[in-house]
């Protein structure tokens with residue numbers, strides 16, 4: 387690592403990468419006693435109260451990974467280069483995402499053993515989940531409510547107007563198509579909520595009907611392929627605003643959003659696709675022509691055998707899905723013979739990320 391500095395910035399390079407560090411940006415990151423509480427690492431001062439025009443007075447390299455910086459307000463702090471680079475590169479401490487289609491994924495079920503180290507098992511499940519956007523766990527007790535016990539090992543449950551958990555069974559007068567026996571094409575759940583539920587758990591208690599297989603699609607892979615193969619359709623779907631709506635006798639829920647949401651840096655951030663609940667806003671018919679044509683392209687992709695990964699949930703199987711990334715569905719089933727009973731619930735991204743990071747430190 388080579389570095390040099392002047393009062394206004396520190397410059398250093400590692401390999402081909404060059405970095406320029408602002409004095410206040412560095413000063414705010416001091417972990418010295420008096421600067422942050424040594425337990426919580428929270429700041430003990432307001433950065434706005436540091437002198438205006440703070441400068442670098444002196445920089446010394448302590449070893450390959452450590453710099454000692456003296457600032458013009460006489461504060462002296464030690465910095466770990468590795469941690470600075472992680473922050474600069476916005477490393478999140480999570481496994482890199484692996485985009486997949488049907489041919490690049492295979493069925494893997496994590497057999498849960500109630501009698502062995504739970505943390506190691508949860509770590510492996512969450513590692514796989516963060517890479518692929520879903521994970522399937524098997525050998526759980528196929529009992530009413532067991533999904534809650536398992537979900538609480540990972541995080542807090544997000545209760546909705548469907549309750550703490552919802553039962554996916556065929557009903558006579560359902561308030562949602564999930565509670566019928568018809569086929570459900572690839573969709574994401576509850577785009578009409580604010581915030582949209584992050585992670586869905588779907589747990590199988592009975593599945594003896596003919597049909598009723600589960601399907602899942604990597605929406606990020608579809609969006610990435612769409613961007614390469616049909617950039618116009620991709621742009622239309624990342625720009626067109628839609629109103630997603632749900633209504634029953636107890637709740638009226640609405641949320642505006644786009645089918646493909648991008649981050650400020652242009653990364654694919656979230657897919658909202660729910661064909662039965664989306665109402666594109668009133669606009670110029672030519673614009674709507676473009677939108678409908680683009681949506682057809684995406685609809686064809688998310689329901690094609692190239693992207694759909696189909697499998698059967700057996701009693702005791704649980705699928706954990708990132709509802710911002712994956713789309714899910716099921717084939718129709720026949721209730722004349724056997725029965726099908728799934729239970730579902732939602733938890734937040736925060737929970738699963740936090741749990742994974744904590745377990746990473748422990749394991």
Ligand SMILES: [Fe+2]
Pocket residue numbers: 564573574575714
């Ligand atoms: Fe669903």
